Amino acid sequence: MHDIESIPLAQLTTLRTGAAPERMREASTTAELVDVLRDTWSGREPWFVLGGGSNLFVGDEPFEGTVIRVRTEGIEELPSPHAGRVRLRAQAGHGWDAFVAYAVEHGYAGLEAMSGIPGTVGAAPVQNIGAYGQEIQETLVEVELIDEATGEISTVPASELGLGFRTSVLKHHYGGEPLRRAVILSVTVDLLVAGERIVRGEQLRRALALHDDAPVPLGWVRERILATRASKGMLLDDADPDTHGVGSFFQNAIVPESVARALPPECPRWPVAPDLDAVTVIPLASYDGLVPQTKTEAPDVKVSAAWLIEQAGIRKGFKLPRSRASVSTKHALALTNRGGATAGEVAELARFIQSRVHAEFGLVLQPEPVLVGVEL
Structure with a gap:
């Protein structure tokens, strides 16, 4: 059932390490992916899914379990409830940069600074990918996923994914298990319909060498980002x-800000924005007519x-x-x-x-x- 000959993971990962796993399977449609996952989980053997292999560091010993290659592709345009915007739903195996290129070519803004990031769409929310001050969490609406524990498929809003700096509840952190063991089947983002945009973020403005607030074409932003990534060796090239x-x-x-202060002043740093919309909940039974003063804490620093x-x-x-x-x-x-x-x-x-x-x-x-x- 969708079993294929095991291929050394050194041939399928961008770091080029890893032996052939004990077992390898692949899926080219969402229905196949669901079937493969449910069947694999029924055997209760170790497993992991493989997309573009660009965020994976695999050891030298053969993986004693099943590696599932996700080969699903496709982009669907959906109406957005917000005026002047559009939603795109992409299958998990679709190439991330191809997804960004589609958005830019159609005049949809919100992903262009993440041009050139390798990997697949399904991996993007897991890592909460970002570049030059732009992150997928800014446009992510929801993901369709399947849970290992139940085998059930559900649509989960972005707010329930625990998105943080290069993390989510789905990510395997070093030394630990994810908070939710599940596989993403599709990703939906909400983008601005605009062939050009005014660039606000400091990191992106610096990368683009912008000195005024004039709007710039999305295609131009993409081209500059790709050139910048290539100059840093961040675009895949077999010859490099x-x-x-x-x-x-x-x-x-x-x-913490106190730790950052102890570093040399020339160390580049960026404040991590605090939650300005934080809500204080006071149980009605204990409310005495006074609202406690909000504590002001220095934001963390990257x-x-x-x-x-x-x-x-x-x-x-x-x-x-x-x-x-x-x-x-x-x-x-x-x-x-x-x-x-x-x-x-x-x-x-x-x-x-x-x-x-x-x-x-x-x-x-x-x-x-x-x-x-x-x-x-």
């Missing part, structure tokens, strides 16, 4: 070893992991002796496979970087990709 990785291997650190790595003495292109894994020659945050590197070699380099940053700044960098059969 700098792209044989998972993009940013470590997450930018989110720290600091640049790439800067921390470089200032800890790890330069672009750095590698350990006799290792085939190295830091990208274009971006300090990317770990790359220079050709035939084992997962062990990549992990050794990652641990070395973590130890140097911790020794220098007291911060522990967390890996961004999902780790399967690997420990840091």
